[in-house]
Amino acid sequence: MSRSLCHRVAEFGGQPTQFVRNLGTALGLALAVSAARAEDPPATPNPLDRVTITDLKRHCGTLASDALEGREAGTNGGQAAAAYLQSELRKIPGITAAGSSGWVQEFGNNFRNVLAVLPGSDPELRSEIIVIGAHYDHVGRGNQTNSHGPLGYIHNGADDNASGTAALLELADAFAALKTPPRRTLLFAFWDAEEAGLLGSRHWVTHPTHPLKDVRLVVNIDMLGRLREGKLIVVGWRSAAGLRSRLVRHNPIGDLDFQYEPKVIADSDHYPFYAAGIPALHLDSGKHDDYHRPSDDVDKLNFAGIRRLAEMVFHLVHQAANADRLPNFRREALTEVAPAWLTPRPQPAPSARLGVVFDVQQFAQNRAVITQVTPGSAAIKAGLRPGDRILKIAHWDGDQVNDIRTIVQVAKNPVQVRVERPGTATPVDVTLGLAGDPVRVGVSWELDPAIPEAAILTRVVPDSPAERAGLKIGDALMQVGGEPVETDEKLRQQLLTKPNPISFKIERHGRVADIAVELFEPPSVP
Numbered sequence: 001m002s003r004s005l006c007h008r009v010a011e012f013g014g015q016p017t018q019f020v021r022n023l024g025t026a027l028g029l030a031l032a033v034s035a036a037r038a039e040d041p042p043a044t045p046n047p048l049d050r051v052t053i054t055d056l057k058r059h060c061g062t063l064a065s066d067a068l069e070g071r072e073a074g075t076n077g078g079q080a081a082a083a084y085l086q087s088e089l090r091k092i093p094g095i096t097a098a099g100s101s102g103w104v105q106e107f108g109n110n111f112r113n114v115l116a117v118l119p120g121s122d123p124e125l126r127s128e129i130i131v132i133g134a135h136y137d138h139v140g141r142g143n144q145t146n147s148h149g150p151l152g153y154i155h156n157g158a159d160d161n162a163s164g165t166a167a168l169l170e171l172a173d174a175f176a177a178l179k180t181p182p183r184r185t186l187l188f189a190f191w192d193a194e195e196a197g198l199l200g201s202r203h204w205v206t207h208p209t210h211p212l213k214d215v216r217l218v219v220n221i222d223m224l225g226r227l228r229e230g231k232l233i234v235v236g237w238r239s240a241a242g243l244r245s246r247l248v249r250h251n252p253i254g255d256l257d258f259q260y261e262p263k264v265i266a267d268s269d270h271y272p273f274y275a276a277g278i279p280a281l282h283l284d285s286g287k288h289d290d291y292h293r294p295s296d297d298v299d300k301l302n303f304a305g306i307r308r309l310a311e312m313v314f315h316l317v318h319q320a321a322n323a324d325r326l327p328n329f330r331r332e333a334l335t336e337v338a339p340a341w342l343t344p345r346p347q348p349a350p351s352a353r354l355g356v357v358f359d360v361q362q363f364a365q366n367r368a369v370i371t372q373v374t375p376g377s378a379a380i381k382a383g384l385r386p387g388d389r390i391l392k393i394a395h396w397d398g399d400q401v402n403d404i405r406t407i408v409q410v411a412k413n414p415v416q417v418r419v420e421r422p423g424t425a426t427p428v429d430v431t432l433g434l435a436g437d438p439v440r441v442g443v444s445w446e447l448d449p450a451i452p453e454a455a456i457l458t459r460v461v462p463d464s465p466a467e468r469a470g471l472k473i474g475d476a477l478m479q480v481g482g483e484p485v486e487t488d489e490k491l492r493q494q495l496l497t498k499p500n501p502i503s504f505k506i507e508r509h510g511r512v513a514d515i516a517v518e519l520f521e522p523p524s525v526p
């Protein structure tokens with residue numbers, strides 16, 4: 001318990017209030033557990049072993065306990081939380097205080113950011129800072145503007161944001177356990193008064209304890225406690241080139257499902273940095289029914305999920321802190337509209353190359369029987385009619401009916417068609433010119449300056465080899481035929497010349513997959 005709090009209690013008539021009694025119990029418990037922890041074996045070679053579910057539970061259990069009364073900034077509960085953070089940070093060898101006075105940076109109405117630093121090991125790069133931030137305050141008993149109700153009850157804020165605060169404490173511990181600290185300096189920032197309007201992070205940006213110009217990257221973790229199906233909300237990935245692929249690198253088994261948010265809004269502490277032109281990522285495990293309600297409790301937290309996300313943040317920050325270079329802020333990010341491929345809309349059906357509709361039942365029996373012929377289409381010009389059953393078209397020989405549409409997409413003109421026509425004894429052969437150009441793969445793309453290592457698919461032609469292979473709009477195409485994607489022209493050549501099937505390495509929602517795209521080309525004549 002911090003000294004100032006005892007004095008404050010003394011001021012109010014000397015008798016310890018119910019609050020302090022509760023607090024005593026909660027912290028007594030926490031201290032007992034940490035005393036036990038002191039016997040932990042010395043730092044193991046894998047610093048991530050320091051990130052334990054036991055500790056995450058201890059931190060969340062304390063921060064989200066009723067004793068801290070919902071940790072509203074400036075209140076007893078809020079300050080007790082700050083005291084707890086300091087007592088935990090003091091236990092970590094190598095981590096030092098980085099506030100304006102000791103661990104804290106006081107501001108506003110009794111608000112205090114808690115700041116800790118792990119100095120960088122590289123004489124050149126240690127002046128550069130990576131900020132890992134999490135707000136530790138919550139809304140107390142809630143009010144009309146910050147609670148979804150019911151009001152008047154302690155809003156424990158287990159997910160928001162005891163979970164991120166606990167992860168940040170554990171990350172400090174893990175980084176401090178590294179044999180050699182990262183090359184750049186790490187600032188662990190526990191923001192206060194986030195719920196009151198990002199006041200802690202805004203204050204730091206206007207009163208930085210390290211030169212703002214030296215802050216190269218911010219990683220903000222707020223609500224990591226409810227990971228479901230691996231879904232992780234990712235914000236700010238367009239604020240510097242390559243941030244997306246830096247994240248993807250740390251999802252090697254693809255257990256996480258990145259939800260790339262198009263916009264950056266002022267809904268957590270990454271925002272003041274973003275607005276100040278500093279690359280900033282925000283990560284959260286998504287909203288839920290208990291958000292900003294008294295029911296946001298510890299028993300609903302997914303601790304394995306918190307640990308998994310802490311592990312990912314560790315690798316992300318470790319890699320960035322040791323990189324030779326870090327990307328600068330993309331000014332365009334502040335004004336650019338979200339790329340259309342981020343929220344794919346139904347694509348207008350391309351004009352049909354052949355222009356027929358098949359009978360669904362017959363199709364299910366592997367028979368391509370025409371029910372409709374589109375006016376003005378290649379089919380009607382060649383005299384195809386409803387009732388005709390296509391036996392052969394181009395290099396489709398009637399085997400897999402599901403392939404007929406794809407072969408129509410890839411076939412080069414002129415095309416030979418053989419149909420069985422009711423009332424005609426022998427099959428009818430016609431030659432026709434399919435509309436439009438054939439596709440080889442069937443994708444359009446754009447090179448996105450925020451994602452330099454890939455081309456983003458902006459169109460996947462229906463029934464094309466690409467669609468058959470499962471490619472989707474928004475996929476980040478990283479490699480074609482084992483070669484990296486570089487320029488538009490090079491990619492065009494790769495798609496035109498790579499042998500069948502073409503292997504694609506794509507990234508979708510943070511998961512990387514190798515996909516073989518079968519091109520449905522005509523059998524090569526010996």
Ligand SMILES: [Zn+2]
Pocket residue numbers: 135160161194222223268
């Ligand atoms: Zn929050």
